[in-house]
Amino acid sequence: MKVLVLGASGATGFNVVTQLLKQGIDVKALIRNEEKFESIKNSKNIEIIKASILEIDNHILNQYLDDVDAVISCLGHNITLKGIYGKPYTLVVDTLKKIVSIINSNNKNKTIKIVLMNTTACINKLQNEKFKINENIIMKIVRLLLPPQRDNELALKYLIDIVGINNKLIEWVAVRPDTLINELEVSEYTVYPSSIRSPIFDAGKTSRINVADFMVSLLKDEKLWEKWKYKTPVIYNKE
């Protein structure tokens, strides 16, 4: 299996890359800055591609996608003024659109799995999820003040409404962690179809390394994939 990891230099993306390598899975890591990859760049299972995803010519990206079985996107806006308020405002959804359009135009008769890193701050309307009135007020403000929230919402909506469940070339899962924390080791975690606590007033914790473990497990374990395919699992660390 070969996996293209987007946002591979990020805190979660790098965990995804190292866990894929540990499992002996081939990785193509798309990164803008190679610094973090010093320790793993000589692994025989990794191909490092230095590029910025939205700037890659579609023809070239098509070649990168040619031999991959799955794409994991851990992209997110950098937590800096420029990252949050500067361009690209819709990094996550625009990347998704680009990948989906290339897979669709490829017509290769091969199904590619897409795993998107999303958030409990996005709701899945297909599952009748709703924010409570007080959560809704806060979310309206967050949406207005923080463009990355809108980007994550648009990305989830794109998977649900546009890619949908009938695309023969694409299967997908959108993984929704709660408040992200850094841990060095994988710990016990639980996965639910929807949030079991308020992401605003009672947020839980999710280690990035656990998100990576779940994403990699989804690709390794066909039964797990079938269970969560076209769904938006919420993942929390076990307390």
Ligand SMILES: NC(=O)c1ccc[n+]([C@@H]2O[C@H](COP(=O)([O-])OP(=O)(O)OC[C@H]3O[C@@H](n4cnc5c(N)ncnc54)[C@H](OP(=O)(O)O)[C@@H]3O)[C@@H](O)[C@H]2O)c1
């Ligand atoms: N914070 C939370 O509690 C929380 C909770 C749930 C979900 N999330 C979501 O989880 C996702 C990932 O979180 P994280 O903490 O792992 O992210 P992160 O460490 O900030 O990593 C973001 C990744 O996106 C890349 N990136 C940023 N801007 C880019 C651009 N313009 N073009 C290309 N690549 C770009 C970064 O590349 P460079 O290294 O080159 O900058 C990096 O690889 C985010 O979408 C976030 O919204 C966050």
